[in-house]
Amino acid sequence: MARPRTAPKRKVKRAVDAFAARKAVLYARVSTADQEREGFSIPAQIKLLQEYAALNDINVVSEHIDVETAKKAGRTEFEAMLAYLRRHPTVRIILVEKTDRLYRNFKDYVTLDELDVEVHLVKEGVVLSAESRSSEKFMHGIKVLMAKNYIDNLSEEARKGMNEKAAQGYWPTLAPLGYRNVRNDVGKKVIEIDPETAPIIVQLFDLCGTGNYSMKELAGKARELGLKYRRSGKPVGTSTLLYVLRNRIYTGSYEWNGKLYRGLHAPIISLETWENAQEIIDGRSAANLRAKPVEFTYTGLMTCGHCGCAIVAELKKKKYIYYHCTGFKGKCPEPYVRQEILDTYFENVLARLRLDDEVFGLVQRALREGHADERRDREARKEKLIAEASQLQDRLDMIYLDKVEGRITAEFHDRISVTWRDERARAIRGLELLSNADDAYVDDSIALLDVVRTAHKGFADMAVGHKRRALNLVLSNCSWADGSLSVGFREPFGMLEELSKNALLLGGQISTAGDCHDSLVTPTGIEPDFGDTTGDRRGNKPLFFNSQLALDYPPLP
Template sequence: MKSAYLYVRVSTDEQKRKGYSLPEQEDRLLKYCKYNNIEVKGIYREDYSAKNFNRPEWKELFSEIKKKSSGEDKNILFIKWDRFSRNVEYAYEMIGKLRKYKTTAMAIDQPIDFSVPESTVMLAVYLAVPEAENTRRAQNTANGIRRAKLMGRYPNKAPIGFINLTLMDGKKTIAPKEPEADVIKWSFHQVAQNDHKISEIMKIANEKGLICSRSHFFRILRNPVYCGLISVRLEPNEEQMIKGLHEPLISESLFYQVQSVINTKRKTTSKKNDLRELFFLKGFLTCPVCDRKLSASISQGRSKKYPYYHCHDGCKTRINAVFLNECYQNKLQQLILSNNAVELFRNILEDQNIKIQKASYLYTQKLLERKIKERS
């Protein structure tokens, strides 16, 4: 071996930035090449999983190998075979591709003499062990998540409207997160009323601060976590609902009412909500004559329609909606928050933080109550 490309790999970007594995691998490979008088033609540093070869640095290395003349023997060095691949099938396929370009892959800690037929047995072991480790690790993780869910804990990343918390005992839970939690509550209640199209409800929810796609919004409506239930898959076709320890956003009855609305094929009875943006002051205005709340509607003129805020029968109060909306918006722009208002908002934020802490304490209390019941 006169020359070689060096390949070092870790699984994640965080390991690349904060860990010492990449520099350690590179340093050992460089010392190996110096000791054996091997010219280093390039170093490729990777921060991708080895479940397949769809990795940026490996693709670049493979392209470089294909550019070289076919008459030249080429080599790729790495520390162990798990740096090369953690999938037996893909590993053998890639070794075959490298052979077409007269390239040999070699692990300095697990050397293989490909000229000896029996060496293929050791290669199979070196490649199979990392795949078995990955499979076992994935299975252990899945079992741990299932056990946590059976205990009523939600161990995954918190869904929108919740936030992940770590309790004083080190266990993880989720708690409501504002303002998304309130918007989600509002969305469930609106869908349950079955008065508006779900797409219209989603649009208003987005404006209120719930930023998500249409498909994500439907996943929210179908997620039992919001009513305090956690879905646990026991068998491929068997699923169980566990009462969670976290604080629910809605009741179970409301959740199943929404499922009925979503899953039932029905003739749409929802109302168009196009007027909502035009008459956004409706319900907040009072008549200057009779002190009753003003309503709103559109009057048909000869050539076009005219929007008005108006009073009820018997009162002739009528105000152009476009004019009044512009006056209201201009007045808002002139407002400046006083020091007292700023202080009030600061207190509101502090109260919100207290709510999160309260959710953590309630979770701990429920956990202790469950343990007492189990022991009694």
């Protein structure tokens, strides 16, 4: 008897759990440990992000908090967040307060772009993903650029503080070998003689002064005497020893940013001993003098499109500059090319980045209004620091009166007042940083964008250093092959190039639609569809220029 046929089993595709698809990581950051100790930044960020997640049915599965500067890539929790996202492909959302909390350099920007995540900038009310409009990506890229300028501004203020400390006679940074960093009686950071390494430094200067030892032999003596790096504990190398012997700080004076200062620290050697060592070192290097190298505009900026080797320059007849492939991987068919030809090609590339005055004004207004929230936060922090400094000054006045009237001892007064003075000085320094960096980074970013959109004008007449800085800022992955230049725009300039190209195709005019000043639209009121562009994973859009320039140049010598 035949078995009855059963209906075939249908393969039912599992529905994706909507809740699982809305998993997210939370990221918060403050720039300094002082901000974290004050407690006004991290708790506020976490509370804001958690409330946002609850309102939007987002499940926060991991939290990452950094308390350090973002001047350099490599933040501990930021890297941990990236590792978590790579291990969990179902988690594709990042919740962060605003742009400068997430990344403040382009390396972080590119890294997150490669992960294809959805970034929720809660305080800015922006959600960025692969489906975001080109105008939104462009504005976001400009904000990243502004954030980088902001941290550079803060770094400049920190350098000013170090210059002021150096002018007062205090070594402003890590103590060199032979000294160590300590705090003096009033709590100020100073350097003092290290009893372990200072005798070794004295012996090395004496040995150098005899003139009987080469620098390599002196390095061997230093290793025998036990001179080591503080952190690694490894013996010092020849270059480090040369730096030690060249350093004037051991005489009681030091050079800082090209100026000579008399330090308040104790000297290790006499000025005569140091000058004698300099004469010996200078005498040994007198025969190794080299001519000043010529700086070429495009060296290090291009590779060969045939073999991938570097494109280098040569000076012919002391006035003609030719570029060619190094041929490191073998004979290359690419012929020599004159620098004037490359000037024309790169000028044409920069000409693709252009916005008329009306659109530039639109972008400028959007950037300023988009950072009104940042300015309000800064003003609140300034008010907090002003109140803190005023309160500490009142305490200092009161404790001084108590000492004068005999209610407390002078010793107790000195011990307490030192702490309060340091806290007040810290508050004033923070206030100065916030005041000096108030809107400068916004103005600098707008000025930079203005320079880039007009950089093609007179490019050939620019100084070599200015050309290199402009091209390094805007371009990447440049290559030359068969008389053609291929370049990639760094973001956000790639978006600016697309915006300029589409504006040109649509009549060269971009206007606002109603009050939506933060969305760039065409004259028809419809946002331009930039479509899918080809490029590498970093977002660089390749451009090709194939026109041959028939210029009257002398033949190769």
